[in-house]
Amino acid sequence: MARKNRDADWHAEEPAEAVPAEPCWLCGRPLGKTVDRFHPIPKSRGGRDTVPVHPICRETIDANFSASELVRHAQAGIALTDNETVARFVKWVAGKPVDFHSATKTGR
Numbered sequence: 001m002a003r004k005n006r007d008a009d010w011h012a013e014e015p016a017e018a019v020p021a022e023p024c025w026l027c028g029r030p031l032g033k034t035v036d037r038f039h040p041i042p043k044s045r046g047g048r049d050t051v052p053v054h055p056i057c058r059e060t061i062d063a064n065f066s067a068s069e070l071v072r073h074a075q076a077g078i079a080l081t082d083n084e085t086v087a088r089f090v091k092w093v094a095g096k097p098v099d100f101h102s103a104t105k106t107g108r
């Protein structure tokens, strides 16, 4: 009887396995505290699916692709890293902390 209870307790105390961390859609790194949702196909073009990205990654996408370019990439199945600037960014950000965020809104 006592043993049975202990068994039950042991199971109850098993740490809840964390949901497998979804990597960033753009750079593939684990996500940090702040997660942005990005529309691979812009909402304005009828896209409803979102993917998790770092805020800095979303800004990079926004800065390098127009809505129609995003649609073209999504429909052709071309990774955004096909863009040289984005590819360079992904390589650069790979060495940064997951919550790294620099002000990219410069040069207005």
Ligand SMILES: [Zn+2]
Binding pocket: 024, 025, 026, 027, 028, 029, 053, 054, 057
């Ligand atoms: Zn990212």
